[in-house]
Amino acid sequence: MKFELAVTVREQAGKGAARQLRRSGQVPAVLYGQGECVLLTVNPDELVKILKSHAGGSALLALTVNGAKTKPNRNALLRDYQVDPITGSILHADLFEISMDKPIRVKVPVHVVGAVPAGVKEGGVLHHNVRELHVECLPAVLPDQIEVDASSLAVGQGIYLKDLAKREGVRFLDDADQMIVSVAAPISDAKLEALLTAGAGGPAETEVAAKGKEAAEGAEAGKAGAGAAAGEAKGGEKKEAGKEAPKAEKKDAKK
Structure with a gap:
Protein backbone atom coordinates (compact mmCIF):
# COMPACT_ATOMS: atom_id res chain seq x y z
CA MET A 1 0.00 0.00 0.00
CA SER A 99 14.50 4.38 -5.83
CA MET A 100 11.55 2.70 -7.54
CA ASP A 101 13.82 0.81 -9.95
CA LYS A 102 16.12 -0.72 -7.30
CA PRO A 103 15.27 -3.71 -5.05
CA ILE A 104 14.81 -3.08 -1.33
CA ARG A 105 15.00 -5.35 1.70
CA VAL A 106 12.35 -4.87 4.37
CA LYS A 107 10.42 -6.73 7.06
CA VAL A 108 6.82 -7.56 6.20
CA PRO A 109 4.26 -8.55 8.87
CA VAL A 110 2.79 -12.07 8.89
CA HIS A 111 -0.99 -12.42 9.35
CA VAL A 112 -2.75 -15.71 10.09
CA VAL A 113 -6.02 -15.92 8.14
CA GLY A 114 -8.79 -18.45 7.62
CA ALA A 115 -11.09 -20.33 9.98
CA VAL A 116 -10.14 -21.71 13.38
CA PRO A 117 -7.56 -24.49 12.82
CA ALA A 118 -8.85 -28.04 13.12
CA GLY A 119 -6.25 -28.79 15.81
CA VAL A 120 -7.42 -25.88 17.94
CA LYS A 121 -10.97 -27.23 17.83
CA GLU A 122 -9.57 -30.50 19.22
CA GLY A 123 -7.96 -28.66 22.13
CA GLY A 124 -4.61 -27.76 20.60
CA VAL A 125 -2.85 -24.40 20.98
CA LEU A 126 -2.08 -22.17 17.99
CA HIS A 127 1.51 -20.83 18.01
CA HIS A 128 2.32 -17.80 15.85
CA ASN A 129 6.04 -18.55 15.64
CA VAL A 130 7.09 -15.73 13.30
CA ARG A 131 5.60 -12.24 13.25
CA GLU A 132 7.69 -10.75 10.43
CA LEU A 133 9.52 -12.02 7.35
CA HIS A 134 12.47 -10.46 5.53
CA VAL A 135 11.79 -9.96 1.82
CA GLU A 136 13.59 -8.47 -1.16
CA CYS A 137 11.66 -6.89 -4.03
CA LEU A 138 11.09 -3.76 -6.04
CA PRO A 139 9.11 -1.08 -4.19
CA ALA A 140 6.21 -1.37 -6.62
CA VAL A 141 5.51 -5.01 -5.65
CA LEU A 142 6.19 -4.67 -1.93
CA PRO A 143 3.46 -6.67 -0.13
CA ASP A 144 1.59 -5.08 2.76
CA GLN A 145 1.56 -8.40 4.60
CA ILE A 146 2.16 -12.12 4.17
CA GLU A 147 -1.05 -14.10 4.71
CA VAL A 148 -0.83 -17.63 6.11
CA ASP A 149 -3.92 -19.87 6.14
CA ALA A 150 -3.68 -22.19 9.16
CA SER A 151 -7.29 -23.46 9.12
CA SER A 152 -6.32 -27.00 8.00
CA LEU A 153 -3.66 -27.60 10.66
CA ALA A 154 -4.17 -30.51 13.03
CA VAL A 155 -2.42 -31.00 16.39
CA GLY A 156 1.31 -31.41 15.85
CA GLN A 157 1.29 -29.84 12.38
CA GLY A 158 2.79 -26.56 11.18
CA ILE A 159 3.47 -24.39 8.17
CA TYR A 160 7.06 -23.66 7.15
CA LEU A 161 8.35 -20.80 5.05
CA LYS A 162 8.99 -23.21 2.17
CA ASP A 163 5.28 -24.11 2.23
CA LEU A 164 4.15 -20.58 1.43
CA ALA A 165 3.00 -19.78 -2.09
CA LYS A 166 5.56 -17.97 -4.24
CA ARG A 167 4.90 -14.29 -4.89
CA GLU A 168 5.99 -12.85 -8.22
CA GLY A 169 8.92 -10.49 -7.81
CA VAL A 170 9.26 -11.17 -4.06
CA ARG A 171 12.13 -13.21 -2.61
CA PHE A 172 12.10 -14.47 0.97
CA LEU A 173 15.42 -14.03 2.77
CA ASP A 174 14.72 -16.14 5.89
CA ASP A 175 15.52 -19.84 6.34
CA ALA A 176 13.16 -21.96 4.22
CA ASP A 177 12.80 -24.47 7.09
CA GLN A 178 11.66 -21.80 9.56
CA MET A 179 8.29 -22.57 11.20
CA ILE A 180 5.76 -19.81 10.60
CA VAL A 181 2.70 -21.10 12.47
CA SER A 182 1.91 -24.37 14.24
CA VAL A 183 -0.64 -26.14 16.44
CA ALA A 184 0.80 -27.78 19.56
CA ALA A 185 -0.78 -30.35 21.85
CA PRO A 186 -2.24 -28.89 25.06
CA ILE A 187 -0.22 -29.34 28.23
CA SER A 188 -1.70 -31.86 30.65
CA ASP A 189 -2.75 -30.91 34.19
CA ALA A 190 -0.20 -33.34 35.66
CA LYS A 191 2.68 -31.82 33.68
CA LEU A 192 1.58 -28.31 34.51
CA GLU A 193 1.44 -29.17 38.22
CA ALA A 194 4.91 -30.76 38.05
CA LEU A 195 6.35 -27.63 36.42
CA LEU A 196 4.76 -25.37 39.01
CA THR A 197 6.00 -27.57 41.85
CA ALA A 198 9.55 -27.59 40.50
CA GLY A 199 9.49 -23.83 40.12
CA ALA A 200 8.35 -23.38 43.73
CA GLY A 201 11.25 -25.43 45.15
CA GLY A 202 10.04 -29.04 44.86
CA PRO A 203 11.98 -32.33 45.25
CA ALA A 204 14.10 -31.72 42.16
CA GLU A 205 15.29 -28.35 43.43
CA THR A 206 15.99 -29.79 46.90
CA GLU A 207 18.16 -32.53 45.40
CA VAL A 208 20.14 -30.01 43.36
CA ALA A 209 20.69 -27.87 46.46
CA ALA A 210 21.97 -30.89 48.42
CA LYS A 211 24.42 -31.82 45.68
CA GLY A 212 25.61 -28.23 45.54
CA LYS A 213 26.26 -28.25 49.29
CA GLU A 214 28.26 -31.49 49.06
CA ALA A 215 30.31 -30.09 46.20
CA ALA A 216 31.02 -26.91 48.15
CA GLU A 217 32.16 -28.87 51.23
CA GLY A 218 34.46 -31.00 49.06
CA ALA A 219 35.93 -27.89 47.46
CA GLU A 220 36.67 -26.33 50.88
CA ALA A 221 38.41 -29.53 52.07
CA GLY A 222 40.49 -29.58 48.89
CA LYS A 223 41.50 -25.95 49.39
CA ALA A 224 42.61 -26.66 52.99
CA GLY A 225 44.82 -29.59 51.91
CA ALA A 226 46.27 -27.61 49.03
CA GLY A 227 47.03 -24.69 51.37
CA ALA A 228 48.97 -26.91 53.80
CA ALA A 229 51.01 -28.44 50.98
CA ALA A 230 51.73 -25.02 49.53
CA GLY A 231 52.96 -23.79 52.97
CA GLU A 232 55.44 -26.65 53.22
CA ALA A 233 56.65 -26.06 49.70
CA LYS A 234 57.16 -22.33 50.31
CA GLY A 235 59.16 -23.05 53.50
CA GLY A 236 61.54 -25.25 51.54
CA GLU A 237 61.86 -22.69 48.77
CA LYS A 238 62.74 -19.92 51.23
CA LYS A 239 65.53 -22.00 52.74
CA GLU A 240 67.03 -22.77 49.33
CA ALA A 241 66.69 -19.14 48.27
CA GLY A 242 68.55 -17.99 51.42
CA LYS A 243 71.48 -20.31 50.68
CA GLU A 244 72.08 -19.37 47.03
CA ALA A 245 70.80 -15.87 46.39
CA PRO A 246 72.39 -14.47 43.18
CA LYS A 247 74.74 -11.50 43.63
CA ALA A 248 72.91 -9.59 40.92
CA GLU A 249 69.63 -9.69 42.90
CA LYS A 250 71.48 -8.40 46.01
CA LYS A 251 72.89 -5.46 44.05
CA ASP A 252 69.41 -4.68 42.76
CA ALA A 253 68.02 -4.82 46.30
CA LYS A 254 70.68 -2.33 47.58
CA LYS A 255 69.84 0.02 44.77
Missing part, protein backbone atom coordinates in the same frame (compact mmCIF):
# COMPACT_ATOMS: atom_id res chain seq x y z
CA LYS A 2 1.24 3.46 -0.87
CA PHE A 3 0.53 6.46 1.35
CA GLU A 4 0.83 10.11 0.45
CA LEU A 5 2.64 12.15 3.09
CA ALA A 6 3.32 15.89 3.05
CA VAL A 7 6.49 17.00 4.85
CA THR A 8 8.30 20.33 5.22
CA VAL A 9 12.00 21.11 5.12
CA ARG A 10 13.37 22.58 8.36
CA GLU A 11 16.59 24.51 8.86
CA GLN A 12 17.20 24.23 12.60
CA ALA A 13 18.59 21.08 14.20
CA GLY A 14 19.30 20.02 17.77
CA LYS A 15 17.34 19.11 20.88
CA GLY A 16 16.09 22.64 21.52
CA ALA A 17 14.68 23.00 18.01
CA ALA A 18 13.10 19.55 18.23
CA ARG A 19 11.37 20.37 21.52
CA GLN A 20 10.04 23.59 20.05
CA LEU A 21 8.64 21.69 17.06
CA ARG A 22 6.86 19.20 19.33
CA ARG A 23 5.33 22.03 21.36
CA SER A 24 3.94 23.45 18.12
CA GLY A 25 2.31 20.13 17.30
CA GLN A 26 4.83 18.85 14.74
CA VAL A 27 7.26 15.92 14.74
CA PRO A 28 10.92 16.32 13.75
CA ALA A 29 12.04 13.84 11.11
CA VAL A 30 15.07 13.05 8.97
CA LEU A 31 15.14 11.73 5.40
CA TYR A 32 18.20 9.58 4.65
CA GLY A 33 19.37 7.87 1.50
CA GLN A 34 20.29 8.69 -2.06
CA GLY A 35 23.45 10.44 -0.91
CA GLU A 36 21.90 13.15 1.25
CA CYS A 37 20.27 13.89 4.59
CA VAL A 38 17.29 16.26 4.79
CA LEU A 39 15.78 17.64 8.01
CA LEU A 40 11.97 17.60 7.94
CA THR A 41 8.85 18.24 9.98
CA VAL A 42 5.85 15.89 9.80
CA ASN A 43 2.25 16.00 10.96
CA PRO A 44 1.99 13.40 13.77
CA ASP A 45 -1.61 12.51 12.89
CA GLU A 46 -0.51 11.38 9.42
CA LEU A 47 2.22 9.21 10.90
CA VAL A 48 -0.23 7.59 13.29
CA LYS A 49 -2.56 6.70 10.41
CA ILE A 50 0.30 4.97 8.60
CA LEU A 51 1.44 3.06 11.68
CA LYS A 52 -2.10 1.89 12.46
CA SER A 53 -2.59 0.54 8.96
CA HIS A 54 -2.04 -3.16 8.34
CA ALA A 55 1.07 -2.26 6.28
CA GLY A 56 2.73 -0.52 9.21
CA GLY A 57 6.48 -0.07 8.87
CA SER A 58 6.54 -1.66 5.40
CA ALA A 59 4.29 1.02 3.91
CA LEU A 60 5.57 2.83 0.86
CA LEU A 61 5.44 6.62 1.27
CA ALA A 62 4.98 9.10 -1.58
CA LEU A 63 6.49 12.27 -0.12
CA THR A 64 5.64 15.81 -1.08
CA VAL A 65 8.56 17.85 0.27
CA ASN A 66 7.48 21.44 0.82
CA GLY A 67 10.35 23.93 0.69
CA ALA A 68 12.68 21.57 -1.17
CA LYS A 69 15.04 23.23 -3.65
CA THR A 70 15.26 20.03 -5.69
CA LYS A 71 13.21 16.82 -5.96
CA PRO A 72 9.95 17.94 -4.29
CA ASN A 73 8.43 14.49 -4.90
CA ARG A 74 10.21 11.46 -3.43
CA ASN A 75 9.54 7.88 -2.37
CA ALA A 76 10.52 6.58 1.05
CA LEU A 77 9.96 4.00 3.78
CA LEU A 78 9.33 4.68 7.45
CA ARG A 79 12.55 3.13 8.73
CA ASP A 80 12.24 3.93 12.46
CA TYR A 81 10.43 6.13 14.98
CA GLN A 82 10.54 7.02 18.68
CA VAL A 83 7.54 7.13 21.02
CA ASP A 84 7.15 8.88 24.37
CA PRO A 85 6.87 6.07 26.96
CA ILE A 86 4.37 8.06 29.04
CA THR A 87 2.13 9.87 26.57
CA GLY A 88 2.55 7.49 23.63
CA SER A 89 3.07 10.41 21.23
CA ILE A 90 5.61 10.18 18.40
CA LEU A 91 8.84 12.04 19.20
CA HIS A 92 10.91 11.50 16.06
CA ALA A 93 10.78 9.68 12.73
CA ASP A 94 13.46 8.38 10.37
CA LEU A 95 12.54 8.10 6.70
CA PHE A 96 14.64 6.25 4.14
CA GLU A 97 14.50 7.44 0.54
CA ILE A 98 14.32 4.69 -2.08
Whole structure:
Protein backbone atom coordinates (compact mmCIF):
# COMPACT_ATOMS: atom_id res chain seq x y z
CA MET A 1 0.00 0.00 0.00
CA LYS A 2 1.24 3.46 -0.87
CA PHE A 3 0.53 6.46 1.35
CA GLU A 4 0.83 10.11 0.45
CA LEU A 5 2.64 12.15 3.09
CA ALA A 6 3.32 15.89 3.05
CA VAL A 7 6.49 17.00 4.85
CA THR A 8 8.30 20.33 5.22
CA VAL A 9 12.00 21.11 5.12
CA ARG A 10 13.37 22.58 8.36
CA GLU A 11 16.59 24.51 8.86
CA GLN A 12 17.20 24.23 12.60
CA ALA A 13 18.59 21.08 14.20
CA GLY A 14 19.30 20.02 17.77
CA LYS A 15 17.34 19.11 20.88
CA GLY A 16 16.09 22.64 21.52
CA ALA A 17 14.68 23.00 18.01
CA ALA A 18 13.10 19.55 18.23
CA ARG A 19 11.37 20.37 21.52
CA GLN A 20 10.04 23.59 20.05
CA LEU A 21 8.64 21.69 17.06
CA ARG A 22 6.86 19.20 19.33
CA ARG A 23 5.33 22.03 21.36
CA SER A 24 3.94 23.45 18.12
CA GLY A 25 2.31 20.13 17.30
CA GLN A 26 4.83 18.85 14.74
CA VAL A 27 7.26 15.92 14.74
CA PRO A 28 10.92 16.32 13.75
CA ALA A 29 12.04 13.84 11.11
CA VAL A 30 15.07 13.05 8.97
CA LEU A 31 15.14 11.73 5.40
CA TYR A 32 18.20 9.58 4.65
CA GLY A 33 19.37 7.87 1.50
CA GLN A 34 20.29 8.69 -2.06
CA GLY A 35 23.45 10.44 -0.91
CA GLU A 36 21.90 13.15 1.25
CA CYS A 37 20.27 13.89 4.59
CA VAL A 38 17.29 16.26 4.79
CA LEU A 39 15.78 17.64 8.01
CA LEU A 40 11.97 17.60 7.94
CA THR A 41 8.85 18.24 9.98
CA VAL A 42 5.85 15.89 9.80
CA ASN A 43 2.25 16.00 10.96
CA PRO A 44 1.99 13.40 13.77
CA ASP A 45 -1.61 12.51 12.89
CA GLU A 46 -0.51 11.38 9.42
CA LEU A 47 2.22 9.21 10.90
CA VAL A 48 -0.23 7.59 13.29
CA LYS A 49 -2.56 6.70 10.41
CA ILE A 50 0.30 4.97 8.60
CA LEU A 51 1.44 3.06 11.68
CA LYS A 52 -2.10 1.89 12.46
CA SER A 53 -2.59 0.54 8.96
CA HIS A 54 -2.04 -3.16 8.34
CA ALA A 55 1.07 -2.26 6.28
CA GLY A 56 2.73 -0.52 9.21
CA GLY A 57 6.48 -0.07 8.87
CA SER A 58 6.54 -1.66 5.40
CA ALA A 59 4.29 1.02 3.91
CA LEU A 60 5.57 2.83 0.86
CA LEU A 61 5.44 6.62 1.27
CA ALA A 62 4.98 9.10 -1.58
CA LEU A 63 6.49 12.27 -0.12
CA THR A 64 5.64 15.81 -1.08
CA VAL A 65 8.56 17.85 0.27
CA ASN A 66 7.48 21.44 0.82
CA GLY A 67 10.35 23.93 0.69
CA ALA A 68 12.68 21.57 -1.17
CA LYS A 69 15.04 23.23 -3.65
CA THR A 70 15.26 20.03 -5.69
CA LYS A 71 13.21 16.82 -5.96
CA PRO A 72 9.95 17.94 -4.29
CA ASN A 73 8.43 14.49 -4.90
CA ARG A 74 10.21 11.46 -3.43
CA ASN A 75 9.54 7.88 -2.37
CA ALA A 76 10.52 6.58 1.05
CA LEU A 77 9.96 4.00 3.78
CA LEU A 78 9.33 4.68 7.45
CA ARG A 79 12.55 3.13 8.73
CA ASP A 80 12.24 3.93 12.46
CA TYR A 81 10.43 6.13 14.98
CA GLN A 82 10.54 7.02 18.68
CA VAL A 83 7.54 7.13 21.02
CA ASP A 84 7.15 8.88 24.37
CA PRO A 85 6.87 6.07 26.96
CA ILE A 86 4.37 8.06 29.04
CA THR A 87 2.13 9.87 26.57
CA GLY A 88 2.55 7.49 23.63
CA SER A 89 3.07 10.41 21.23
CA ILE A 90 5.61 10.18 18.40
CA LEU A 91 8.84 12.04 19.20
CA HIS A 92 10.91 11.50 16.06
CA ALA A 93 10.78 9.68 12.73
CA ASP A 94 13.46 8.38 10.37
CA LEU A 95 12.54 8.10 6.70
CA PHE A 96 14.64 6.25 4.14
CA GLU A 97 14.50 7.44 0.54
CA ILE A 98 14.32 4.69 -2.08
CA SER A 99 14.50 4.38 -5.83
CA MET A 100 11.55 2.70 -7.54
CA ASP A 101 13.82 0.81 -9.95
CA LYS A 102 16.12 -0.72 -7.30
CA PRO A 103 15.27 -3.71 -5.05
CA ILE A 104 14.81 -3.08 -1.33
CA ARG A 105 15.00 -5.35 1.70
CA VAL A 106 12.35 -4.87 4.37
CA LYS A 107 10.42 -6.73 7.06
CA VAL A 108 6.82 -7.56 6.20
CA PRO A 109 4.26 -8.55 8.87
CA VAL A 110 2.79 -12.07 8.89
CA HIS A 111 -0.99 -12.42 9.35
CA VAL A 112 -2.75 -15.71 10.09
CA VAL A 113 -6.02 -15.92 8.14
CA GLY A 114 -8.79 -18.45 7.62
CA ALA A 115 -11.09 -20.33 9.98
CA VAL A 116 -10.14 -21.71 13.38
CA PRO A 117 -7.56 -24.49 12.82
CA ALA A 118 -8.85 -28.04 13.12
CA GLY A 119 -6.25 -28.79 15.81
CA VAL A 120 -7.42 -25.88 17.94
CA LYS A 121 -10.97 -27.23 17.83
CA GLU A 122 -9.57 -30.50 19.22
CA GLY A 123 -7.96 -28.66 22.13
CA GLY A 124 -4.61 -27.76 20.60
CA VAL A 125 -2.85 -24.40 20.98
CA LEU A 126 -2.08 -22.17 17.99
CA HIS A 127 1.51 -20.83 18.01
CA HIS A 128 2.32 -17.80 15.85
CA ASN A 129 6.04 -18.55 15.64
CA VAL A 130 7.09 -15.73 13.30
CA ARG A 131 5.60 -12.24 13.25
CA GLU A 132 7.69 -10.75 10.43
CA LEU A 133 9.52 -12.02 7.35
CA HIS A 134 12.47 -10.46 5.53
CA VAL A 135 11.79 -9.96 1.82
CA GLU A 136 13.59 -8.47 -1.16
CA CYS A 137 11.66 -6.89 -4.03
CA LEU A 138 11.09 -3.76 -6.04
CA PRO A 139 9.11 -1.08 -4.19
CA ALA A 140 6.21 -1.37 -6.62
CA VAL A 141 5.51 -5.01 -5.65
CA LEU A 142 6.19 -4.67 -1.93
CA PRO A 143 3.46 -6.67 -0.13
CA ASP A 144 1.59 -5.08 2.76
CA GLN A 145 1.56 -8.40 4.60
CA ILE A 146 2.16 -12.12 4.17
CA GLU A 147 -1.05 -14.10 4.71
CA VAL A 148 -0.83 -17.63 6.11
CA ASP A 149 -3.92 -19.87 6.14
CA ALA A 150 -3.68 -22.19 9.16
CA SER A 151 -7.29 -23.46 9.12
CA SER A 152 -6.32 -27.00 8.00
CA LEU A 153 -3.66 -27.60 10.66
CA ALA A 154 -4.17 -30.51 13.03
CA VAL A 155 -2.42 -31.00 16.39
CA GLY A 156 1.31 -31.41 15.85
CA GLN A 157 1.29 -29.84 12.38
CA GLY A 158 2.79 -26.56 11.18
CA ILE A 159 3.47 -24.39 8.17
CA TYR A 160 7.06 -23.66 7.15
CA LEU A 161 8.35 -20.80 5.05
CA LYS A 162 8.99 -23.21 2.17
CA ASP A 163 5.28 -24.11 2.23
CA LEU A 164 4.15 -20.58 1.43
CA ALA A 165 3.00 -19.78 -2.09
CA LYS A 166 5.56 -17.97 -4.24
CA ARG A 167 4.90 -14.29 -4.89
CA GLU A 168 5.99 -12.85 -8.22
CA GLY A 169 8.92 -10.49 -7.81
CA VAL A 170 9.26 -11.17 -4.06
CA ARG A 171 12.13 -13.21 -2.61
CA PHE A 172 12.10 -14.47 0.97
CA LEU A 173 15.42 -14.03 2.77
CA ASP A 174 14.72 -16.14 5.89
CA ASP A 175 15.52 -19.84 6.34
CA ALA A 176 13.16 -21.96 4.22
CA ASP A 177 12.80 -24.47 7.09
CA GLN A 178 11.66 -21.80 9.56
CA MET A 179 8.29 -22.57 11.20
CA ILE A 180 5.76 -19.81 10.60
CA VAL A 181 2.70 -21.10 12.47
CA SER A 182 1.91 -24.37 14.24
CA VAL A 183 -0.64 -26.14 16.44
CA ALA A 184 0.80 -27.78 19.56
CA ALA A 185 -0.78 -30.35 21.85
CA PRO A 186 -2.24 -28.89 25.06
CA ILE A 187 -0.22 -29.34 28.23
CA SER A 188 -1.70 -31.86 30.65
CA ASP A 189 -2.75 -30.91 34.19
CA ALA A 190 -0.20 -33.34 35.66
CA LYS A 191 2.68 -31.82 33.68
CA LEU A 192 1.58 -28.31 34.51
CA GLU A 193 1.44 -29.17 38.22
CA ALA A 194 4.91 -30.76 38.05
CA LEU A 195 6.35 -27.63 36.42
CA LEU A 196 4.76 -25.37 39.01
CA THR A 197 6.00 -27.57 41.85
CA ALA A 198 9.55 -27.59 40.50
CA GLY A 199 9.49 -23.83 40.12
CA ALA A 200 8.35 -23.38 43.73
CA GLY A 201 11.25 -25.43 45.15
CA GLY A 202 10.04 -29.04 44.86
CA PRO A 203 11.98 -32.33 45.25
CA ALA A 204 14.10 -31.72 42.16
CA GLU A 205 15.29 -28.35 43.43
CA THR A 206 15.99 -29.79 46.90
CA GLU A 207 18.16 -32.53 45.40
CA VAL A 208 20.14 -30.01 43.36
CA ALA A 209 20.69 -27.87 46.46
CA ALA A 210 21.97 -30.89 48.42
CA LYS A 211 24.42 -31.82 45.68
CA GLY A 212 25.61 -28.23 45.54
CA LYS A 213 26.26 -28.25 49.29
CA GLU A 214 28.26 -31.49 49.06
CA ALA A 215 30.31 -30.09 46.20
CA ALA A 216 31.02 -26.91 48.15
CA GLU A 217 32.16 -28.87 51.23
CA GLY A 218 34.46 -31.00 49.06
CA ALA A 219 35.93 -27.89 47.46
CA GLU A 220 36.67 -26.33 50.88
CA ALA A 221 38.41 -29.53 52.07
CA GLY A 222 40.49 -29.58 48.89
CA LYS A 223 41.50 -25.95 49.39
CA ALA A 224 42.61 -26.66 52.99
CA GLY A 225 44.82 -29.59 51.91
CA ALA A 226 46.27 -27.61 49.03
CA GLY A 227 47.03 -24.69 51.37
CA ALA A 228 48.97 -26.91 53.80
CA ALA A 229 51.01 -28.44 50.98
CA ALA A 230 51.73 -25.02 49.53
CA GLY A 231 52.96 -23.79 52.97
CA GLU A 232 55.44 -26.65 53.22
CA ALA A 233 56.65 -26.06 49.70
CA LYS A 234 57.16 -22.33 50.31
CA GLY A 235 59.16 -23.05 53.50
CA GLY A 236 61.54 -25.25 51.54
CA GLU A 237 61.86 -22.69 48.77
CA LYS A 238 62.74 -19.92 51.23
CA LYS A 239 65.53 -22.00 52.74
CA GLU A 240 67.03 -22.77 49.33
CA ALA A 241 66.69 -19.14 48.27
CA GLY A 242 68.55 -17.99 51.42
CA LYS A 243 71.48 -20.31 50.68
CA GLU A 244 72.08 -19.37 47.03
CA ALA A 245 70.80 -15.87 46.39
CA PRO A 246 72.39 -14.47 43.18
CA LYS A 247 74.74 -11.50 43.63
CA ALA A 248 72.91 -9.59 40.92
CA GLU A 249 69.63 -9.69 42.90
CA LYS A 250 71.48 -8.40 46.01
CA LYS A 251 72.89 -5.46 44.05
CA ASP A 252 69.41 -4.68 42.76
CA ALA A 253 68.02 -4.82 46.30
CA LYS A 254 70.68 -2.33 47.58
CA LYS A 255 69.84 0.02 44.77
